[in-house]
Amino acid sequence: MKNTSTDSRSRQGGIAPEGWRLLRPAILAALLLPAGHGRTVMAAEAPPVEERIAQVLELEPVWSAHPVGFCLLTAPPEQYVAYYDADRRMTVAQRRLTDSQWTFTKLPSKLGWDSHNYVTMALDGAGKLHLSGNMHVNPLVYFRSAQAGEARSLRRLDTMVDPALEKRMTYPRFLRGPEDRLIFRYRNGSSGKGNDHYNLYDPETESWSALVDGPLLDGQGRMNGYFSSPRLGPDGRFHMVGVWRDTPDAATNHHPSYARSPDLRRWEKADGAPIPLPMTVDNIDVVEAVPPRQGLINGNCRLGFDTAGRPLVTYHRYDAAGNSQVYCARFNGKTWDILQISAWDGYRWDFGGGGSLPSFEVRVGGVETDDQGGLRLSFARKGERGVWLLDPDTLRILGPAPPPRIRHASLGPLASTFPGMSARSAGDAGQAEATNVRYVLRWETLGPNRDRPRDPPLPEPSMLRLYRLETGPTP
Numbered sequence: 001m002k003n004t005s006t007d008s009r010s011r012q013g014g015i016a017p018e019g020w021r022l023l024r025p026a027i028l029a030a031l032l033l034p035a036g037h038g039r040t041v042m043a044a045e046a047p048p049v050e051e052r053i054a055q056v057l058e059l060e061p062v063w064s065a066h067p068v069g070f071c072l073l074t075a076p077p078e079q080y081v082a083y084y085d086a087d088r089r090m091t092v093a094q095r096r097l098t099d100s101q102w103t104f105t106k107l108p109s110k111l112g113w114d115s116h117n118y119v120t121m122a123l124d125g126a127g128k129l130h131l132s133g134n135m136h137v138n139p140l141v142y143f144r145s146a147q148a149g150e151a152r153s154l155r156r157l158d159t160m161v162d163p164a165l166e167k168r169m170t171y172p173r174f175l176r177g178p179e180d181r182l183i184f185r186y187r188n189g190s191s192g193k194g195n196d197h198y199n200l201y202d203p204e205t206e207s208w209s210a211l212v213d214g215p216l217l218d219g220q221g222r223m224n225g226y227f228s229s230p231r232l233g234p235d236g237r238f239h240m241v242g243v244w245r246d247t248p249d250a251a252t253n254h255h256p257s258y259a260r261s262p263d264l265r266r267w268e269k270a271d272g273a274p275i276p277l278p279m280t281v282d283n284i285d286v287v288e289a290v291p292p293r294q295g296l297i298n299g300n301c302r303l304g305f306d307t308a309g310r311p312l313v314t315y316h317r318y319d320a321a322g323n324s325q326v327y328c329a330r331f332n333g334k335t336w337d338i339l340q341i342s343a344w345d346g347y348r349w350d351f352g353g354g355g356s357l358p359s360f361e362v363r364v365g366g367v368e369t370d371d372q373g374g375l376r377l378s379f380a381r382k383g384e385r386g387v388w389l390l391d392p393d394t395l396r397i398l399g400p401a402p403p404p405r406i407r408h409a410s411l412g413p414l415a416s417t418f419p420g421m422s423a424r425s426a427g428d429a430g431q432a433e434a435t436n437v438r439y440v441l442r443w444e445t446l447g448p449n450r451d452r453p454r455d456p457p458l459p460e461p462s463m464l465r466l467y468r469l470e471t472g473p474t475p
Helices: none
Strands: 049-062 071-075 078-084 089-096 103-110 119-123 129-133 136-138 142-145 154-156 169-176 182-190 193-202 207-210 224-227 238-245 253-261 302-305 311-318 324-331 336-340 362-364 375-381 384-390 397-400 422-426 437-445 462-471
Touching: 049 078, 049 089, 071 119, 071 437, 078 119, 078 129, 078 437, 078 462, 089 129, 103 154, 119 169, 129 169, 129 182, 182 224, 193 224, 224 253, 238 302, 238 311, 253 311, 311 362, 324 362, 324 375
Parallel strands: none
Antiparallel strands: 049 462, 071 078, 078 089, 089 103, 119 129, 129 142, 136 169, 142 154, 169 182, 182 193, 193 207, 224 238, 238 253, 302 311, 311 324, 324 336, 362 375, 375 384, 384 397, 422 437, 437 462
């Protein structure tokens, strides 16, 4: 693929592996758990499969003074990477999977200091590339390629559906709906006062339309919802979980909630009762009536499924003693059964304020099933990381989960010596060309700074690298 654009450049190269953050939490499952959590489960007898680094490609140096999400999209025979370069310009790199050279396209959008302003991509049914990002209560930033599969033909469009709704946009996401239709989700408004809207794309007319009349989630002018993207479950329905927040203060999250849908247009509670649109805190299926300032935070309300395909909702909040604890909820046919999973004594993550928090002391994943018919739940707490094995019937901890069969490759230490730097990574939003292959992006930055500028000195830009990882016999 030749580079004919004056706003594009090419680079070729590879370098030694690095970046511990690409290790999955399950690798750290041997961490000690609090006493009184039952028997320890032995590791699976099947020998582990080692993952190896098959290829490392450099792209170019990228901004490193604060973190913001990048996007990797593999769509054989092409691969795309969207990011902000060393000068904070929105950039798309493209290559053929058989080629180690990248073609770079610089777009007319420049990053400020906001860590919310990630960039995201998707391909439509006709193979045209869509890109959005760099928005936190900002007007629409959206590009679409004029030619199928060609990032060099990306052109900015100022409107999708309704200009009145596209002036204060945040959290753009491209999703796949029924029949693999491309959907665009965003929030209109601000933290504590916003609504979630969904648009549907027609590749034949190259136009967007509203998926439903009005917003799908409505904060009613007094809050906003922080909900996961709808996820297709084992029952063939789409499932969604989230929390509500009253103000920009992160401490005002409340009421973890759930909804499901056969088509993203008709929504219902766990018992099948219909939910009228728009969904609000007053009509949605509330999992637990957790009030504000009780240790619940957006981003840590997660969806999973048990071995019978039933949805599980995990989150953390304060217990009666004021300690932070992880909870898991499962619908029993009539109500939500809520079980405290962790037993952390004397620990409380007391967070709050606006902007991107400097750190998340607690992380919790969604419940996952394993090959042995068990349930796994990943967690992190102030540097401690691990995976619990849960009893499928009671959801109680049996012990640390056995290591996964695939041992993922370590990518090595940090390259930067600047104080406070850490590794960042992005998984693949697309599909690799083989089941034993996965691609990962890796770069290094300072942590969040509540979306405020930092005073010099600032770290040098870090190199953005793409890793091709393979499992199976060494060639």
